[in-house]
Amino acid sequence: MESFKLFLKSIVPLSDQEFEKYSPYFKTRTLGRNSYFAEIGKTSHEAAFIKKGLLRTYYVNEKSEEVTSCFCTENNLTASYKSFISQQPSELSIQAVEDTQLITISYNDLQTLYQKSPLWQNIGRSIAERQYMVMEQYASVLCNETAKEKYMRMLKEQPAVVNKASVNDIASYLGITRRTLSRIRKEISL
Numbered sequence: 001m002e003s004f005k006l007f008l009k010s011i012v013p014l015s016d017q018e019f020e021k022y023s024p025y026f027k028t029r030t031l032g033r034n035s036y037f038a039e040i041g042k043t044s045h046e047a048a049f050i051k052k053g054l055l056r057t058y059y060v061n062e063k064s065e066e067v068t069s070c071f072c073t074e075n076n077l078t079a080s081y082k083s084f085i086s087q088q089p090s091e092l093s094i095q096a097v098e099d100t101q102l103i104t105i106s107y108n109d110l111q112t113l114y115q116k117s118p119l120w121q122n123i124g125r126s127i128a129e130r131q132y133m134v135m136e137q138y139a140s141v142l143c144n145e146t147a148k149e150k151y152m153r154m155l156k157e158q159p160a161v162v163n164k165a166s167v168n169d170i171a172s173y174l175g176i177t178r179r180t181l182s183r184i185r186k187e188i189s190l
Helices: 002-009 015-025 081-086 107-116 117-145 149-159 159-165 167-174 180-187
Strands: 027-031 036-038 045-054 054-060 065-070 094-095 100-106
Touching: 002 015, 015 107, 045 081, 045 107, 054 167, 065 149, 065 167, 100 107, 107 117, 117 149, 149 159, 149 167, 149 180, 167 180
Parallel strands: none
Antiparallel strands: 027 100, 036 094, 045 100, 054 065, 054 094
């Protein structure tokens, strides 16, 4: 849980004693490749810190195609946030791209932490703010960058994703066709 503790300490001042006091609320969980952390139509009862591995978040569009909206990487958080917060069925799925180790907390345990400790209220608020900024950045990239710029950004900011995720999933995430991604990759390699 050391990487999780360091993650939390990057958000708020947190003593080792405080971490140990609240650590029983967190559980470890392993997902095999292609296993689901969240599924469309099912209520998400957990949020997770990704200790090791890679997940992809996707929804199904009106053409019944999977559209990747996020790659969730090590030392970051993941959840079907709308489902987790509202305790309603999820509109997206979160699937392991490779074997993945998670540190999870249930919705009920998180609510207990919020009630017990202003520290956890602060952590929750800070995490929500960070997630909002990530979503806004992604929307800006989709709207304002060319396909090649999006791919170059991905190579720089998420090199592990480029090496582990399928070409279809990467193209979907970038909002481009597989053919366009292949052309961009060819241009870059010349």
